[in-house]
Amino acid sequence: LGMAFLLPPCFFMGGTFPAMTQHLYAKRTDLGRGGALLYGMNTLGGACGAFCAGFLLLGWIGFRACYVVGVLLSLGIAAVGFALSLQTRTTSPDHNAENPFPTRTEGGPNPKVPPWGVIKALAFASGFATLALEVLWTRMFEQVLHNSVYTFSLILVAFLVSIGIGGGIASYLARIQIEPTRVLVAAGCVAGLTTGLTPFLFTEVTGGLGYLGESQGWWGYVGTISRTMALTVLIPGIAMGSFFPYLLKMAEPHTLSTGKTAGILTSINTVGGVLGSLAGAFFFLEVFGLWNGIRAVGSIYFWMALVAGVHLLPRNRAGTVVPVGGILLLLMVLNPAGLPMVKVSRDKEILDYWEGSAGTVAVVESPKTRSILVNNYYTLGGRLAKKYQETMSHIPLLAHPDPESVFYIGMGTGITAAGSMVHPVEKVTICEIIPEAVEASRQYFHEDVRGLFEDSRVEIVVEDGRLFLAASDRRYDVIIGDLFIPWKAGTGNLYSLENYRSGFRHLKEGGVYAQWIPLYQVSDFELGVIAETMLEVFPAVSVWRGDFFAEKSIVLLLGHKQATAFDPDRINAKAEQLSEETVGFPLNDPKDFWMHYCGSMSRENSPFDEYPINRDDLPIIEYTAPITMRKERAGETEFIGGKEFLELMDWLRENSPWGEDPLLKNAGVKELGWIDEGYERHRSKIRGL
Structure with missing residues (x-):
């Protein structure tokens, strides 16, 4: 379906470059200098467009x-x-006396120039290697960045800028009197060598994969990323960016129509790029790993240089000796096997790690806990917070009168979903987008997940949870959205109006949608946007504390498909049955359950009614959370702390008193007393700061 919509406009956009080449540079002797210049300018224009879209327009x-x-x-x-x-x-193709090549032959009239078939093969290989390398470099930078939509946009912009500069250099080289094949060999060798050095240089510049810009504000952080990119990937990017446009110079002897030649080479290069991007994610990363994958792509450039250099024989052996030497250098000397893939402190041990298309996943153990890391700094959970992670299942499952089926968006260690194993549910479906995270949980958290992998009630699906839910016709009693890092690219759509509407449609009557939010990673604005977005869909949203911490708490926004009052008798009976399985846990009896309750909101009664709605079309969370995060690191703003959370609890208590709360209509004096006790307990901890 996507291909059907994208193919027509992309097809015609792809035709603009060869058409402009034909219009501006009809002489075949101008194809090299003019076509390369046009290619470079076009790519720099793409970089400007990527910056405007990624940093400005989409968020605005x-x-x-x-x-x-x-x-x-x-x-x-x-x-x-x-x-x-x-x-x-x-202007018709030039066949006058100025043109030294009146006809095109398959072998080429100039023995110093590779045949037309070889040039096309090099165009394909150039596209393949370039886009494969972009995928690998993106993964490389993921290890040291906060990985928001902005950082991915910046990586793309830097990549396009280096390619564009390479096009300009290729245009300059096409103008000077130098044997074209030698230039091509040199470009391939420089690209291969500098690419092979990238892992070593990157590790050195980042201090062994240290997190960039730890305490910097927004623009300081952007500047740090830009400098790091300039130091590590600019030169190899320019070198490989000059290779393809210089092929236009090589193709001059084979050209009858400049537009046709440019179109053929560009299309072949693009096909190579498509396949290269797929190979980068699903072959080089999974088969070789990041560092060796980069080394393998670097060797492709040396092989390309060798193919071109063969045509300098026997006059010039350097065209073959240097590329062969470069290949041997990569194989025997520039071995990145000793470079770190995961950065941990001295008191931590890496038990295992996997490199896949979705991320680099590591299991890390310290004296206090064992946890899963994705791309070095994104923690999926660990044993230290096991009791609180299971509570993330217990609250929504107890709040529902009789849950038979539950759906989890996100798995991580599997500890949260393990909480459902002590409830009498009939079906548990878990979606995790990172397959290596599932394997890490299976191997290293088996004893922590209450038989999750063996229980016949459980179905683990390696897929995007939102897309799986939208495409499914199944309906659930409870849907649980795990704790997500709000600024991480792709997370914002899990807080969108469209996602909550999809969740609403897939809930059975009386169902609830649980959205857990880390207050220590959002500001008042982000929390308000998420809450108001949920209230646009659900007639009632109840608020629950996930803990009683004075700072760095988590909160549950529980969307109710119907604003049906809780049934205290059923809840208390279920909580009593649960107590045998949760001894020592934060939620161990009926009292613990009610103490987590903070209050409820509705469309007519909400402290967030002036906040905007987060939509797929205008993804506010996706574009504000990363900036908020950087401002918080620089001390320019604050995430929600205990005092701010207390203000929300006070508002709920005053504007939806527990005695008038429609969800508590059936609650007795005992339950209301427990709720009040929970409020007082949390307030005293916060005020004790």
Whole structure:
């Protein structure tokens, strides 16, 4: 379906470069200098577009409006092109005496230039290696960044800038009197060598994969990333960026129409790029790993240089000796096996790690806990917080009168989902997007997950939880959204209006949608946006504390499909049955359950009614949370602490008193007393700071 929508516009956009080449540089002797310059400028334009879209437009006006801007720009370009066509005559291919190559032959009239078939093969290989390397470099930077939409945009911008500069250099080299094949060999060798050095340089610059910009504000952080990219990947990016456009110079002797030649080589290069990006994620990373994958791609450039250098024989042996030496250098000297893949402190031990298309996953153990790390700094959970993680299942499952089926968005260690194993549920479906995380849980957290992997009630699906739910016709009593890092790219859509609507549709009558939020990672604004978005869908949203910490608490927003009052008798009976399995846990009896309750909100009664809605079209969380995070690190703003959480609890207590709370209509004096006791306990801890 996506291909059907994207293919037509992309097809015609892809035709603009060869058409412009034909219009501006009809002489075949101008193809190298002019086509390469045009290629470089086009790529730099792409970098500007990527920056504007990634840093400005999408966060300001949303996807639809940004799409309209793109359409209008395309129409404007078309109008300019049409106006120019009225002023100039179409220039036919040049066959006059100025052209030293009146015909194109498959072998090429110049023995110093590779045959046309070889040039096409090099165009394919260049696209393949370049896009594979972009995927690998992106993964490399993921190990040291907070991995928001902005950092991924910045990686793309830096990549395109280096390619664009390479195109400009190729244009310059095409203008000077130098044997073209030698230039191509040199470009391939420089690209191969600098690519092979990238893992060593990156590790050195980042202090062994240290987190970049720990306490920097937003623009300082962007500057640090930019400097790191310039120091590590700019030169190899320029070298590989010059290789393909210089092939236009090599193709001059084979050219009858500059536009046709540019179109053929560009299309072949693009096909190589598509396959290279897939190979980068699903072959090089999974088979070789990150560092060796980069080394393998670096060797491709040396092989490309060797293929070109063969055509310098027997006059010049350096064209083959240097690439062969480079290949041997990568194989025998530049071995990154000793470089760290996961950075941990001295008191921690890496038990195991996996490198896959979705991320680098490690199991790390310290004297106090065992946890799962994704891409070095994203913790999926661990044993230290086991009791609180299980509570994330107990509260929503107890709040529902009779849950038979539960769906989890996110698995991590599996400890949260393990909480469902002590409830009389009939079906548990868990979606985890990272397959290596599932394997890490299976191997290293088996004793912590209450038989999760053996229980016949459990189905573990390695897939995007939101997409799986949207595509399914199943309905559940309880849906639980795990703790997600709000600023992480792709997380914002789990807080969107469309996702909550999908969840609402997939809930059975009386069902509840549990959204856990780490207060220590959001500001008042992000919490308000998420809460208001849920209230747009659910008639009632109850608020629950996940703990009684004075700081760094977690909170549950529980969306109710119907604003049906709790049944205290059933809840208390279920909690009593649960107590035998949760001895020593924060939630061990009926009293513990009610003490976690903070209050309820509705569309008519909410402290967040002035906050905007988070939509897929305008993903507010996706574009504000990363900036908030950097401002908090720099001391320019604060995440929600105990005092701010207490203000919310006070508002709920005053504006939806427990005696008037519609969800507590059936609660007795005992339950209301426990709720009040929970409030007083938490308030005293916060005020004791």
